[in-house]
Amino acid sequence: MSDPAPGLNSAQLGAYFALMEVSSLLQYAVDEHLRADGDLSWVQFQILARLTDAPGGRLRMTDLADGVVYSRSGLTYQAGLLDKRGLITRAPSPDDERSVMVTVTDAGRALVGQVLPGHVDRVRQLLIEPMTGTDVAALSAVLGRVRDHMRANPPRSAKPRAGRNRAG
């Protein structure tokens, strides 16, 4: 388990470096497409996509922050941009007046619909294409487990209030 040696062996290093490089390249490519095709940042796209998938097309800011952003103000900033463009609306929640319910507008759904095909194309072309079906299944399973582990063991300094603390 815990390798007593100070470093990582070559397979471990290989996994680490490959992960970082693949994700960086994919992120860059995808970001670029979203910007060109829909004038959306990655974060903005994620917000819209999550809302589109949510029942009623709406979520609280807090739910939205979770996993999308690392600070509350960052989400407020991005939501402000989407709001300004008419892609979402924000209104106080009836249940809890402190909360803000964010809702995708028709324009927001339309934009997601416009951008999604090209987005998926890039992901398939860059990430999926070089893998076999077995590879994809294995990758999904392994990284899913890693993700669960990361959520359960957040970095020590994880802020009590910022996003990403899904473990609690």
Add this chain to the structure above:
Amino acid sequence: MSDPAPGLNSAQLGAYFALMEVSSLLQYAVDEHLRADGDLSWVQFQILARLTDAPGGRLRMTDLADGVVYSRSGLTYQAGLLDKRGLITRAPSPDDERSVMVTVTDAGRALVGQVLPGHVDRVRQLLIEPMTGTDVAALSAVLGRVRDHMRANPPRSAKPRAGRNRAG
């Protein structure tokens, strides 16, 4: 996941989402540590690490840009910061007066040595620990193949001069 994105099945989507989330969380954790322990950004750490690994501790700016940064000016900026802190030096290459040779200083090596253990700790704790040895090997192999594919098939808009074009 009401209606899966057109063209990607759930395993493919799962692999995509897990990859993005895992890399995001890992990046965040690692970045945070580097900042706290050595006042280094991820890019700066990569520059220093690459130089430390290079023969003679030196590389040309162009070699350094390759895979670390997406624009030349970005590298100049980061190198400028490292230079100011005495962690690297820059001098025109004797071979080609257009090139700049970047060299790690002793202070730069010392800082890498100071930061590396904690860095490795985080990577192991977050990424390696939840995987079996077989998982690690499989992840490394699959992502290595994906990385090679991405390098060989850069996004259409890849700039002719910016970094990341290792395909040639």
Add this chain to the structure above:
DNA sequence: TATTGTTATACTCTATAACTATA
């Protein structure tokens, strides 16, 4: 008091284009 969200502010980083110098 704790939680939800916004705002003000300052800062880091990035990218584009114009520029210099060398090949």
Add this chain to the structure above:
DNA sequence: TATAGTTATAGAGTATAACAATA
């Protein structure tokens, strides 16, 4: 002309802290 690198500039994004309002 093409390549290597820097600089000026401008913009996007982020984080922290102070803030208001509700629970």
